[in-house]
Amino acid sequence: MRRGVVAHAAATPDRPAMVVGGRPRTYRELDERSRRLARVLAELGAGPGHPVASVLPNGFEPFEVATAAAMAGAPFLPVNWHLKAAELSYLLADAGVGAVVGHVDHQRALTGALTSIGEPSHPRGGIGALVVGRDYEDRLAAAPADPSLDAGPGPELVFYTSGTTARPKGVVHGGLGDEAIRRAGMEGQVLLWGWTSDDVYVMSGPCYHASHAGWGMTSLYVGATMVIPPRFDARGFLADVERFGGTRSFMVPSHFIRILELPDEERAAIDTSSLRLVVHGGAPCPVAVKRRMMAAFPTTEFHELYGASEGGATRIAPAEWLERPGSVGRPWPGVEIRILDDDGVPQPTGADGVVWIRPPGGHRFTYRNDPDATARAWRDGAFSVGDVGHLDEAGYLTIIDRVSDMVLWGGVNIAPREIEEVLHEHPLVVDCAVFGIPDDRDGEHLKAMVELRGEMTTGELATWVRDCLADYKVPHSWEIVDELPRDPNGKVLKRLLRQQHRR
Numbered sequence: 139m140r141r142g143v144v145a146h147a148a149a150t151p152d153r154p155a156m157v158v159g160g161r162p163r164t165y166r167e168l169d170e171r172s173r174r175l176a177r178v179l180a181e182l183g184a185g186p187g188h189p190v191a192s193v194l195p196n197g198f199e200p201f202e203v204a205t206a207a208a209m210a211g212a213p214f215l216p217v218n219w220h221l222k223a224a225e226l227s228y229l230l231a232d233a234g235v236g237a238v239v240g241h242v243d244h245q246r247a248l249t250g251a252l253t254s255i256g257e258p259s260h261p262r263g264g265i266g267a268l269v270v271g272r273d274y275e276d277r278l279a280a281a282p283a284d285p286s287l288d289a290g291p292g293p294e295l296v297f298y299t300s301g302t303t304a305r306p307k308g309v310v311h312g313g314l315g316d317e318a319i320r321r322a323g324m325e326g327q328v329l330l331w332g333w334t335s336d337d338v339y340v341m342s343g344p345c346y347h348a349s350h351a352g353w354g355m356t357s358l359y360v361g362a363t364m365v366i367p368p369r370f371d372a373r374g375f376l377a378d379v380e381r382f383g384g385t386r387s388f389m390v391p392s393h394f395i396r397i398l399e400l401p402d403e404e405r406a407a408i409d410t411s412s413l414r415l416v417v418h419g420g421a422p423c424p425v426a427v428k429r430r431m432m433a434a435f436p437t438t439e440f441h442e443l444y445g446a447s448e449g450g451a452t453r454i455a456p457a458e459w460l461e462r463p464g465s466v467g468r469p470w471p472g473v474e475i476r477i478l479d480d481d482g483v484p485q486p487t488g489a490d491g492v493v494w495i496r497p498p499g500g501h502r503f504t505y506r507n508d509p510d511a512t513a514r515a516w517r518d519g520a521f522s523v524g525d526v527g528h529l530d531e532a533g534y535l536t537i538i539d540r541v542s543d544m545v546l547w548g549g550v551n552i553a554p555r556e557i558e559e560v561l562h563e564h565p566l567v568v569d570c571a572v573f574g575i576p577d578d579r580d581g582e583h584l585k586a587m588v589e590l591r592g593e594m595t596t597g598e599l600a601t602w603v604r605d606c607l608a609d610y611k612v613p614h615s616w617e618i619v620d621e622l623p624r625d626p627n628g629k630v631l632k633r634l635l636r637q638q639h640r641r
Contacts, residue, residue: 182266188236223250242271392628472498
């Protein structure tokens with residue numbers, strides 16, 4: 139069976155490929171526009187080894203650009219459109235971008251970045267640009283649609299880490315430029331999650347996020363329909379599921395928290411019975427939150443993934459999770475999980491240590507233009523992204539926290555996530571963040587910031603934690619806030635909170 143945009147444009151031309159703001163764009167339209175755009179991107183400088191960067195908000199265009207990039211034989215790099223000019227300049231130059239498509243609403247940052255890159259002293263030289271809302275539609279209309287082009291399984295996807303501790307690092311997976319390998323990977327995703335052309339994928343986050351971009355490309359590969367909202371909104375998400383018969387989504391725990399914040403009677407009035415599958419990852423999900431979500435949507439299967447842009451690691455099905463709440467599951471086929479101490483010594487069952495992931499078949503990634511970071515990431519054929527956890531007797535992995543989030547108080551390591559789990563058990567707690575702040579005597583003190591859905595004192599919060607955990611795990615200072623700072627995908631920005639409290 140042939141799959142991909144070109145095949146579906148021929149077989150089911152009038153099927154909606156994407157829906158934005160209630161407006162559909164068919165596979166025929168996507169195919170025809172992408173063929174024209176591919177010519178424009180190639181003229182701007184995109185091609186093998188020179189990615190097309192998409193600096194675009196949610197809409198039709200990011201996936202139109204991705205499809206056109208595949209037709210032009212160029213990798214596709216989705217970029218966070220919130221970046222400032224200096225950040226954007228670094229990323230575009232580091233990736234060796236050949237062409238960039240931006241949006242007129244963010245033209246100032248894009249112009250600044252391209253001006254910097256165009257300076258004679260800059261190693262990359264100039265980059266061709268196209269701007270949605272300025273010249274994008276005119277250039278498409280003027281370009282011929284080459285009937286010989288094919289998008290295959292979609293473009294080679296290029297991703298950069300979020301850069302929480304340093305500049306973002308480009309993750310380069312060896313061999314993924316080969317179309318046969320990409321197609322095999324797509325087929326694996328289709329089989330793993332049971333994708334069909336009848337599916338309706340409702341997106342919950344930004345198109346530049348690795349998971350949302352990847353699921354979007356899978357949706358187009360199988361001939362399904364994806365619904366793309368401008369941003370995540372709990373009411374809007376559920377309304378889209380009801381209106382369009384949404385069957386699946388990829389989410390992060392903060393999406394669950396916002397959905398559960400809606401009044402029970404309001405949720406019950408929305409028909410979400412079509413939603414068969416939700417896969418979640420991106421951050422550990424509090425046990426209490428996932429239990430409530432599973433109870434609120436009894437006909438939906440909630441599967442959890444653990445991994446990173448560097449590679450996948452584990453997954454867990456709902457029935458398994460109910461037997462081992464808090465676990466992120468067992469390794470994918472061919473993957474090995476190792477738990478090591480700081481010296482690389484394997485830890486026994488149940489003991490915490492740094493999580494190392496050995497990919498199948500000797501697969502190896504590198505960080506683009508950063509051999510030192512690449513060397514630090516690997517040990518004896520396995521890589522780590524800095525998570526701490528343990529394995530049980532059946533090989534199920536539980537993530538305790540990140541190395542960077544661990545708090546050292548008076549010589550004792552404390553995992554903030556354990557405290558956050560306890561706080562999430564309280565019915566008045568909406569969300570929370572626990573982190574370390576510098577202390578001259580003890581090294582670090584624990585600080586907790588909490589969002590509430592009712593009246594509660596910090597003393598009552600401290601008592602709640604003290605009743606569940608050892609006294610030394612009770613935060614030393616508390617703050618009740620209206621809303622915690624989050625990235626566009628909803629993840630709490632602990633890095634920003636730590637920076638603010640170290641000034």
